[in-house]
Amino acid sequence: MLACSWSVTSLAPYLSNKRYGTGFSCKAIDLQSHANGDQDNQIKKKKKKKKKVVIVGSGWAGLGAAHHLCNQGFDVTVLEGSPEDVGIRGYWYPHRNIFNLVDELGIKPFTNWIKSAQYSGEGLEVEFPIFQDLPQLPTPLGTLYYSQFARLPLFDRLTSLPLLAAVVDFDNTDTAWRKYDSITARELFKQFGFSERLYRDVFGPLLQVGLFAPAEQCSAAATLGVLVYVLSHQV
Structure with missing residues (x-):
């Protein structure tokens, strides 16, 4: 298990942490050996046999890789440039691999669901719901009904x-x-009669976040793929 991936305070007995300036590093160790006693001796023995791996970055990719490598018997160290950036702050609800991993580790690291908000230079534009906290309606009625436009x-x-x-x-x-x-996403929106304000204040910025490019550079197919995913999963 990567002991430092969630609560440093509650998992303190299992951690081997070092700080260098504003950086943060932690050792991934086997919690079972701690529970069985003789932890130090077992860890020393394992260290002699285990190959060492260093992972840079403590996002889902880094923590997932550390967890997998630990299960394969490697001695893993995770390095993170900022202690405040350990882990991740958000993810898609249908990513069941995250929930499966959390269940496997027997931890509860998540906060309650919060709404997503979108702002423009003029202030709040829209709040999108997190459907797991609301009664689900047939797709796409939930999206149309629960989204709050300011x-x-x-x-x-x-x-x-x-x-x-x-x-x-x-x-x-x-x-x-x-x-x-x-065709591009921008051409798709024009073809289906989007108002200029709807594009400018809502869908244009959404594509910048979701596909990391303006609508003039995004494929209409990629855009529809994202919309189908969001609407079908109601996330």
């Missing part, structure tokens, strides 16, 4: 409805990808 007029919101036809049509097959991959 300033966007109803008319602009309604211009998003025709896009649902493309969402339904996009079944994530090779045929669907070829059909929509030839």
Whole structure:
């Protein structure tokens, strides 16, 4: 187990931590040997046999790699540039591998669900729900009903409805990808009648966050793929 991946205070007896300036490092050790007693002797014996691995970064990739390598018998050290950045602050609810790992380790590191908010230069634009805290409605009624727009007029919101036809049509097959991959997300929005304000204040910024590129550079197929995923999982 990577002992330092969650609560340093509660897991203090299992940690071997060192701080260098603002950095943070920790040793991944086997908690079972601690529970059985003779921890020091067992760890010393294992150290003689184990190959050592250093992992840089304590995000999900780093912690997941550390956990896997520990299970394979490696002596793992995780390095992180900032103590405040150990772990991750958010993830998709359908990522069952995270929940399976948490159940396997027998820990409860998560806070309650919080709403996602989007801001523009003029202030709060919209709050998106976390559906696990709300009664689920048939897709996409939950998204339409629970999302709270602070300033966007109803008319602009309604211009998003025709896009649902493309969402339904996009079944994530090779045929669907070829059909929509030839145009950009911006062209898709124009084709289905998005208002300029809806694009500028909501969907444009969302694509920058979700696909790391402006709509003029994003494939319409990739955009629809994200929308289908979000709507179908209600996350």
